[in-house]
Amino acid sequence: MMKPVPKLWVVISSAFLFCLLVLFQINKLDLIGTNLQITHHVNNFFISIVGSSHNQTLNLTRNANESDGIRAKHPEKEETDTCAGRYVYMYNLPSIFNDDIIKDCRPLIKWFDMCPFMVNSGLGPQVSESDNTTARVLTAKTGSWYSTNQFLLAVIFRERMKHYECLTNDSSLASATYVPYYAGFDVSRHLWGYNMTVRDELGMKLAQWLSERPEWRKMYGRDHFFVTGRIAWDFRRVRDEDSDWGSKLMRLPEFANMTMLAIETTAWANEFAVPYPTYFHPKSLTEIWRWQRKVKSVKRKYLFSFVGGPRPKLDGSIRGEIIQQCLASHGKCKFLNCFVNDCDNPVKIMEVFEKSVFCLQPSGDSYTRRSIFDSILAGCIPVFFSPGSGYNQYIWYFPKDYTKYSVYIPEKEMRNGTVTLKKILGMIDKERILRMRNVVAKIIPKIIYTKPGLVGPEKIEDAFDIAVDRILERVAMVKRMMEEGKDIQSEYYSQTKDLKKLEII
Numbered sequence: 001m002m003k004p005v006p007k008l009w010v011v012i013s014s015a016f017l018f019c020l021l022v023l024f025q026i027n028k029l030d031l032i033g034t035n036l037q038i039t040h041h042v043n044n045f046f047i048s049i050v051g052s053s054h055n056q057t058l059n060l061t062r063n064a065n066e067s068d069g070i071r072a073k074h075p076e077k078e079e080t081d082t083c084a085g086r087y088v089y090m091y092n093l094p095s096i097f098n099d100d101i102i103k104d105c106r107p108l109i110k111w112f113d114m115c116p117f118m119v120n121s122g123l124g125p126q127v128s129e130s131d132n133t134t135a136r137v138l139t140a141k142t143g144s145w146y147s148t149n150q151f152l153l154a155v156i157f158r159e160r161m162k163h164y165e166c167l168t169n170d171s172s173l174a175s176a177t178y179v180p181y182y183a184g185f186d187v188s189r190h191l192w193g194y195n196m197t198v199r200d201e202l203g204m205k206l207a208q209w210l211s212e213r214p215e216w217r218k219m220y221g222r223d224h225f226f227v228t229g230r231i232a233w234d235f236r237r238v239r240d241e242d243s244d245w246g247s248k249l250m251r252l253p254e255f256a257n258m259t260m261l262a263i264e265t266t267a268w269a270n271e272f273a274v275p276y277p278t279y280f281h282p283k284s285l286t287e288i289w290r291w292q293r294k295v296k297s298v299k300r301k302y303l304f305s306f307v308g309g310p311r312p313k314l315d316g317s318i319r320g321e322i323i324q325q326c327l328a329s330h331g332k333c334k335f336l337n338c339f340v341n342d343c344d345n346p347v348k349i350m351e352v353f354e355k356s357v358f359c360l361q362p363s364g365d366s367y368t369r370r371s372i373f374d375s376i377l378a379g380c381i382p383v384f385f386s387p388g389s390g391y392n393q394y395i396w397y398f399p400k401d402y403t404k405y406s407v408y409i410p411e412k413e414m415r416n417g418t419v420t421l422k423k424i425l426g427m428i429d430k431e432r433i434l435r436m437r438n439v440v441a442k443i444i445p446k447i448i449y450t451k452p453g454l455v456g457p458e459k460i461e462d463a464f465d466i467a468v469d470r471i472l473e474r475v476a477m478v479k480r481m482m483e484e485g486k487d488i489q490s491e492y493y494s495q496t497k498d499l500k501k502l503e504i505i
Contacts, residue, residue, distance in 0.1 A: 083166035086472060089174035089215065090161055093181065097206055101182045101189070102155065108185050110192045114149065121452070122155030123281055124148045127346055137351045139291060144282045144451070147346055150370045153229035153263060153277055154182050156449050160464045163452040171215045176468075176475045177224045179258070181206055184230035187247045196240055199247040207254035219482065221257035223475045227467075231264035231366050232271045256493065259474065261467055264368040265393060267496040272470070273393040275447040275463045276370040278377045279346040283451045284458040292441045295379025298354055304383065304425050305334040305356035307349060307371050308364065318362050318385060318414040325421045326360075332422050353378030357433060358407065358425050363389055367499065373447050381436050383407045383425070385414060388499035396470050397446050397463065400503075405439040408502070 102108065105115040117124040124147040129140035138145045148156075158180045161167060168174055183203065190199045210216050210224070228235070235249040249255050250268070258270065265271035282288055306326050308319060326333035336343065336352050343349060349371070353359055359375035360383045367388040375382055384390050384406055391402050399405055407428070413419040450462045481488055 083168075085175055085476070086166040087168045087170075087173045088161070088164060088166060088176050088178055088468065088472075089168055089171040090178045090180060091210075091213075091215075093179070093206075094209070097186075097202065098158070098180050098182045101185050108189050109151065114151070117147065117149040117152060118155075120146060121159040122148075122152040123451075124152070127279070133351065134347050137347050137354060138279075139287070139294070142282065142287055144287060145279055145346060146281055147344065148277045148279055148281070149344075150263065150276045151184060151188070151229040153274070154180075154184055154227050155229075156277055157227040157261075157464060157467075160449065160452050164468065174215075175223070176471050177215050179206075179210065179224055179226040181226050182228075183226060183235065183249060184228040187234050187249070188230065191234075191246070195242045196237070196244070196247075199237075200249070203247055203249040203252065203255070207252045211254055219475075219479065221254055222478050222482070222488070224257070225259040225261060225471050227261045227274070229263060229277075231368070232260060232262045232266045232268075233264075233366065235260070236266055236268075259471060261471075263370075264366055265499075267499060269495040269497070270493055272396065272467075273368070274467050275394065275397060275449075276368075276373050278373050278448055279350065280377055280448055281451050282448070282460065283454060285460050286458065288445050288460060292379075292444060295354065295377075295444075296437060296441050298379065300357045300380075301355040302334045302357070303329075303332040304358040304360060304421060305336070305352050305380075306360040306362075307336040307338065307343060307352055307374075308362075308369075309338040318411055321414050321417075322360055322362055322421070329422045332426070349374055350378050353380045356380050358383050360421070361385070361389055362411075368393055376440055376443055376447060379437060379441055379444075381406060381433070381440055383409060383421075385409055385411045386500065387502040391502065392497065392499045394447075396466055398443065399439065405436055405443060 102114075102118060105118050106113055108114045119125060126143060127134065127138060127140055127145040127147060129135050129138075134140050161178055161180070171177065186202050187199060210221065216224070232250070234246040235255075236251060237244050237246045237248045240248070250260060250271075256270070260271050261274045262271060263273065263276050265273045280291070282291070304326070306319075306322055310320055310323055323335060326335045334352055334356060336348065341348060353371075353375045356375075356378075357380065359371070359378075359380040361369055361372050361375070362385050363369075367386060369389070372382055372390060382390065382405075384402075385408075387408075390398060390406065391408075402408060407425065409419055409421075409424065445460050445462060446466060448460075448462050449464055450460050454460060478488060478492070481492065
């Protein structure tokens with residue numbers, strides 16, 4: 001509000017009294033002849049003062065309005081909902097579908113004790129700076145390095161979802177619905193020594209439970225998604241034979257409508273690959289920048305490296321050929337044999353990758369390998385031998401132009417002996433290597449899972465955030481297709497992709 005200006009009214013009052021005094025002092029005769037002229041001058045004087053006052057009032061009012069943001073012309077807008085279109089509803093499932101599964105952690109994976117890795121909400125035991133090697137290889141002082149097991153993605157994802165900024169308890173607001181079912185551990189505990197009825201039982205119960213929920217009827221599950229730390233093939237058993245692998249979860253009508261996020265996908269359109277968990281779970285953007293600077297500047301002793309174990313050539317694997325060429329490279333390659341070394345040790349793994357320019361990523365027990373992400377985290381350029389190992393899997397996370405961050409060598413060229421790794425990798429010029437290393441470093445924030453609860457300027461758009469954003473985009477697209485009356489099943493859900501096909505850039 002504009003404050004009054006008292007001095008201005010004093011001037012006006014004084015002028016008025018002065019005019020009255022002048023009028024009374026004039027001779028009556030003279031007054032008759034000159035009245036109009038005097039009155040005209042006095043009026044002009046008075047009007048000029050009043051006009052000046054009015055102009056000053058307008059100027060002060062105008063300044064006041066400008067300082068207030070000119071509210072009259074631009075009324076204050078209502079606050080926008082930053083979560084509009086981003087709300088996610090998470091089911092509060094009966095505990096038999098998640099917590100009860102991991103309570104008895106010992107038999108979750110046969111021949112491997114998962115119990116030590118269950119701590120810290122699935123991140124695993126924290127790595128401490130116990131020796132000089134750890135201090136040199138990792139930024140252990142930050143408290144952001146953990147011995148994380150790859151199969152715990154579902155537990156990690158659920159914990160992150162609890163802290164998602166647009167999580168809602170009102171399902172009517174939600175654009176997508178998250179089902180926190182530990183499908184991977186449910187099937188893994190029954191893979192050996194159990195019949196198909198046992199393997200399918202809990203998934204079928206959940207399908208029935210979901211179909212009876214009011215949230216399901218909105219899009220009949222097409223806005224629902226779940227996450228698993230196992231490959232998608234474990235949930236697509238083709239035949240109802242006890243001898244066949246896995247469960248038939250994704251062949252159930254209810255789950256066929258849902259979207260599955262897995263560490264590796266099959267060819268089906270309702271599956272999307274998300275990164276394997278790495279050992280690094282930072283709590284700030286500053287930590288990421290510090291780590292990126294470290295891996296970009298570290299000196300690399302080896303031209304290329306391979307972390308894994310030998311396999312019989314009968315399975316069609318090229319790992320045997322890779323290992324032979326590595327051992328015959330005269331020190332250009334480092335081979336870390338996981339049959340005789342502890343490859344669950346973050347320091348050992350990261351030390352090899354940090355010392356290597358290129359990291360070989362042949363198919364493992366399936367198309368993909370966890371070491372793809374450990375090597376990228378270390379700033380090492382991945383070398384792929386099949387499009388299904390990376391390019392056709394992690395489409396939300398890797399650049400479309402694979403030549404900018406990786407090297408592709410066809411498997412058949414490795415098998416027929418026409419490729420010498422030492423020669424082909426050694427021919428890549430330093431300028432191109434530097435460009436690829438810079439791109440690899442930029443990928444790092446996208447393929448890690450940060451600690452839960454990060455907010456503000458230090459928040460990182462990590463693998464979790466990217467996955468949720470893409471799910472929301474996908475649900476919105478499917479919803480539009482349904483509203484347009486399109487046949488979703490035939491036009492979208494029944495579509496498959498060729499994992500072996502390399503898209504030419």
